[in-house]
Amino acid sequence: MSIFIRNCKKWDNQFPIGLLNTIQGKILVTLNHLRLYIFCTILHIVFANCTARFIRDITSPEEKSLKVSAVGDIMVHSTQLTSAFDPKCKCYNFHPVFKNVKEYLVSADIAFGNLETTLPGDAKLFAGYPQFGAPDELAVALKDIGFDILTTSNNHSVDTGRKGIDHTIDTLDQLGIHHLGTYKSVEEFEKNRILQYSKNGINIVFLSYSYSTNGILVPKEKVVNLIDKVRISEDIQLAKKLHPDVIIVAYHFGTEYARFPDKFQKEMVDFAFQEGADIILGGHPHVLQPFEVAWIVDKYGERKQRMVIYSLGNFVSGQIKRYTNGGMIFNFKLTKKVQSGKTQISIEDVGYTPVFVFVSNEKTGFQYNLLPVEKFLKNDQELKLTPAAYKSMLEFYEDTNSHLQKNSLIVGANQLP
Numbered sequence: 001m002s003i004f005i006r007n008c009k010k011w012d013n014q015f016p017i018g019l020l021n022t023i024q025g026k027i028l029v030t031l032n033h034l035r036l037y038i039f040c041t042i043l044h045i046v047f048a049n050c051t052a053r054f055i056r057d058i059t060s061p062e063e064k065s066l067k068v069s070a071v072g073d074i075m076v077h078s079t080q081l082t083s084a085f086d087p088k089c090k091c092y093n094f095h096p097v098f099k100n101v102k103e104y105l106v107s108a109d110i111a112f113g114n115l116e117t118t119l120p121g122d123a124k125l126f127a128g129y130p131q132f133g134a135p136d137e138l139a140v141a142l143k144d145i146g147f148d149i150l151t152t153s154n155n156h157s158v159d160t161g162r163k164g165i166d167h168t169i170d171t172l173d174q175l176g177i178h179h180l181g182t183y184k185s186v187e188e189f190e191k192n193r194i195l196q197y198s199k200n201g202i203n204i205v206f207l208s209y210s211y212s213t214n215g216i217l218v219p220k221e222k223v224v225n226l227i228d229k230v231r232i233s234e235d236i237q238l239a240k241k242l243h244p245d246v247i248i249v250a251y252h253f254g255t256e257y258a259r260f261p262d263k264f265q266k267e268m269v270d271f272a273f274q275e276g277a278d279i280i281l282g283g284h285p286h287v288l289q290p291f292e293v294a295w296i297v298d299k300y301g302e303r304k305q306r307m308v309i310y311s312l313g314n315f316v317s318g319q320i321k322r323y324t325n326g327g328m329i330f331n332f333k334l335t336k337k338v339q340s341g342k343t344q345i346s347i348e349d350v351g352y353t354p355v356f357v358f359v360s361n362e363k364t365g366f367q368y369n370l371l372p373v374e375k376f377l378k379n380d381q382e383l384k385l386t387p388a389a390y391k392s393m394l395e396f397y398e399d400t401n402s403h404l405q406k407n408s409l410i411v412g413a414n415q416l417p
């Protein structure tokens, strides 16, 4: 094609000389020359466009990307319920808790988290540990700060029975928050067992499983996704039929308060990767565990960049002990490149924002506040930390950075922040 255009250019270059000669009255431009020139000009335009497209295909593939922000367990202990209750209106308000992290989550294309309480819609069932039930206002606040997807399968999924399962799903549906992991009926499970989510031209399938429901039986007809190799394999195969760009599995698993993954976590992560999952988002230990990005070949022989974070820790909770008193917003970018009909997905810009849970003393009582630590390092914001809280925040920040940066592994993606 390029040769063709080079030949045309040759004619092109000759034409002005012919024209000049005509003006000078020395040589007449024949009709044939003119026809040839027009023909050549058309070819020039057509093939120049064609070649430009061809060259573009080779040099700059079509590229799409999206930013995902994932958080860990969203818990509501009894102290948080008391704090969010306003005796004047006899209502709950969780908005102030999330005020300082809102800008970090709304800026993500997909904000994802684990709702580790139920929303029973009945004040008599509002409770903290051991059987969690929270008011709908919690979900209203989560919607407000930008959550797009919440998992509902965890060891507290059936803490408030049928009412809890049904009303949680109805509330999230009403608010337009996508959810996965628990289902009101077997029919709903069959219909929604694969959550497909598309954004910026990238198609993602989300799956989610819990290791247990704390020994509480799942009510008849209700479904809670539990970790089961047969089920996971089946779901990933179903997901693959939809030809997603990325398969993300959320696992609720691990040993509570352990800062490193246990044998079961590693086994289940390897299993999901072998089945074809691309990204694993873990939770449940209440503390942060490391993440890994590596090139892994699955059982189908597909070599892809895959990533696991073993535990995203507590996003919000009433736990105040070292390592549990904060969590993070885990960020990564998915980039899709289509070149010569081939699609390649890469995981880029992997990083995190440590988030500390600060309990402030207000005139109206105590208030839970999620603080993106970097913004509060100088303690010069409107919301001031007490010396004791500031010390705890710094300890949490150093613990988080040293642990994750020393023990996380990134191969073939951007380095740690």
Ligand SMILES: [Zn+2]
Residues within 6 Å of the ligand: 116, 154, 155, 156, 252, 283, 284, 285
């Ligand atoms: Zn849990």
